[in-house]
Amino acid sequence: MGSDFVGTPSEVRVGRLSATCPSCGQSSLFLRAKRRRQRKADSLLCAGCGAEHFYTALLEQVTRRTISDAQSALERARARRKKI
Ligand SMILES: [Zn+2]
Numbered sequence: 001m002g003s004d005f006v007g008t009p010s011e012v013r014v015g016r017l018s019a020t021c022p023s024c025g026q027s028s029l030f031l032r033a034k035r036r037r038q039r040k041a042d043s044l045l046c047a048g049c050g051a052e053h054f055y056t057a058l059l060e061q062v063t064r065r066t067i068s069d070a071q072s073a074l075e076r077a078r079a080r081r082k083k084i
Contacts, residue, residue: 010031011028015066019059022051022058023049026049029046032044033045042055
């Protein structure tokens with residue numbers, strides 16, 4: 001770790017959920033990649049395993065989880081209604 005990283009690790013967060021590294025599935029902290037010259041300004045490095053991911057891809061992951069969370073909450077609500 002060192003010159004490829006810049007700033008402090010941060011979460012990619014949407015609402016209450018934050019993205020988890022797709023590579024290790026453990027870390028939710030990411031560092032911004034320093035290489036500005038490449039068109040990878042939005043790429044983030046996992047603070048846990050060092051894998052590189054696009055910010056947009058991580059954002060998409062959280063969004064998808066938010067949607068499936070909302071759907072399962074809806075299903076739970078429906079199931080509860082049936083019991084009554
Ligand atoms: Zn990782």
